[in-house]
Amino acid sequence: MLVEKNVPLEPWNTFHIVAKAHFLLRVASCADVQQVVADPNWGSVQKFVLGGGSNIVLTGDVKALVLKVEIMGRRLLSETDQNYVVEAGAGENWHDFVSWTLDQGYPGLENLALIPGTVGASPVQNIGAYGLELQDRFDSLDAVDLQSGVVFSLNAAQCGFGYRDSVFKHGAACAVQGDAVRPLGLAGRALITAVRYRLPKSWRPIVGYADLERKILDTGVAQPSARQIYDWICEIRCGKLPDPAVLGNVGSFFKNPTVTPEQCADIIARDPKLVHYPLSDGSVKLAAGWLIDACGWRGKSVGQAGVYEKQALVLVNRGGATGGEVTTLAKAIQTSVYERFGIRLEPEPLVV
Numbered sequence: 001m002l003v004e005k006n007v008p009l010e011p012w013n014t015f016h017i018v019a020k021a022h023f024l025l026r027v028a029s030c031a032d033v034q035q036v037v038a039d040p041n042w043g044s045v046q047k048f049v050l051g052g053g054s055n056i057v058l059t060g061d062v063k064a065l066v067l068k069v070e071i072m073g074r075r076l077l078s079e080t081d082q083n084y085v086v087e088a089g090a091g092e093n094w095h096d097f098v099s100w101t102l103d104q105g106y107p108g109l110e111n112l113a114l115i116p117g118t119v120g121a122s123p124v125q126n127i128g129a130y131g132l133e134l135q136d137r138f139d140s141l142d143a144v145d146l147q148s149g150v151v152f153s154l155n156a157a158q159c160g161f162g163y164r165d166s167v168f169k170h171g172a173a174c175a176v177q178g179d180a181v182r183p184l185g186l187a188g189r190a191l192i193t194a195v196r197y198r199l200p201k202s203w204r205p206i207v208g209y210a211d212l213e214r215k216i217l218d219t220g221v222a223q224p225s226a227r228q229i230y231d232w233i234c235e236i237r238c239g240k241l242p243d244p245a246v247l248g249n250v251g252s253f254f255k256n257p258t259v260t261p262e263q264c265a266d267i268i269a270r271d272p273k274l275v276h277y278p279l280s281d282g283s284v285k286l287a288a289g290w291l292i293d294a295c296g297w298r299g300k301s302v303g304q305a306g307v308y309e310k311q312a313l314v315l316v317n318r319g320g321a322t323g324g325e326v327t328t329l330a331k332a333i334q335t336s337v338y339e340r341f342g343i344r345l346e347p348e349p350l351v352v
């Protein structure tokens with residue numbers, strides 16, 4: 001077991017914030033995780049699971065033992081009349097995996113192309129884009145308990161998926177909401193080793209999102225293939241989201257907030273251009289990017305942390321930004337959105 005010391009994390013977080021891991025272990029298998037858990041020196045030490053680093057803001061050196069997930073492999077696990085079930089190691093790059101599924105003839109993940117990060121992070125965030133969420137294609141996952149080393153599997157219900165949410169983002173407390181009991185949170189307690197996706201053979205394109213409808217109108221391709229949608233998604237994302245390899249970022253910095261129809265009507269009375277989407281449960285989702293933009297933040301900066309010019313929901317590292325600058329900028333944005341609209345924006349990434 002080779003624990004590396006003082007490892008620079010700049011290449012392994014997509015914000016490219018300069019920070020070090022005091023101790024870092026690369027894990028290539030479930031057995032590697034069980035070995036560290038059983039180790040007398042490292043077993044009881046606090047651990048931090050690092051995937052693609054595409055959803056974290058580092059505000060200093062990481063003192064916990066960083067477990068860098070490098071568990072690879074992808075395969076067709078099973079096939080029925082209805083579905084393909086494909087499995088991938090948690091360390092696989094998400095976008096490469098999506099491309100591979102299409103190359104193999106298993107469509108269904110194309111709307112989630114180009115999302116930065118790893119396969120293992122996909123259920124943690126319940127990643128979503130362009131009318132599709134991971135939970136729509138999720139089958140199950142395998143994980144290791146970081147205290148006991150016990151291996152376990154979870155199905156979709158056990159993952160407690162919500163909008164950019166799952167049991168992996170919550171602590172151990174068991175929250176009771178009405179009659180619904182939330183599953184015990186697993187934040188910091190488990191390392192996901194493999195994820196399985198259920199891809200229906202009765203594939204249908206998902207093109208309800210405005211940007212995709214526009215592509216259909218512009219190109220005249222009314223019945224796009226999965227490959228065509230994949231290409232469109234890549235074009236759309238490249239057009240409005242910065243490439244983390246060029247300009248550090250973690251995608252959307254805040255979640256899109258949900259409000260009551262009354263709150264929405266109240267804001268529209270003052271700001272008729274508010275971008276909003278009625279949801280099936282009667283609530284209304286607001287475009288956080290629009291709220292931030294309306295407060296004049298697009299293109300602004302705090303130190304080297306900035307608000308992306310083409311999408312105000314994305315914060316970027318203009319070169320050498322610190323985690324403190326990013327969180328200061330985020331707090332200033334939250335304050336002005338709250339003062340103008342009475343809405344509290346909730347950050348998407350984990351501040352470490």
Ligand code: EPU
Pocket residue numbers: 128129130131240250251252253254255256275287288289290293298310311312313348
């Ligand atoms: N808008 C503005 N000004 C801005 C940015 C956006 O007015 O500066 C308006 C746009 O005009 C548009 C609306 O806000 O009408 C929504 O913008 P967009 O279509 O870019 O989507 P989004 O709601 O900002 C969400 C996800 C993205 C995902 C896209 C496409 C969240 C927090 N973000 O962004 O996910 O790619 O929809 O489905 O739900 C991510 O989570 O990291 C992410 C990139």
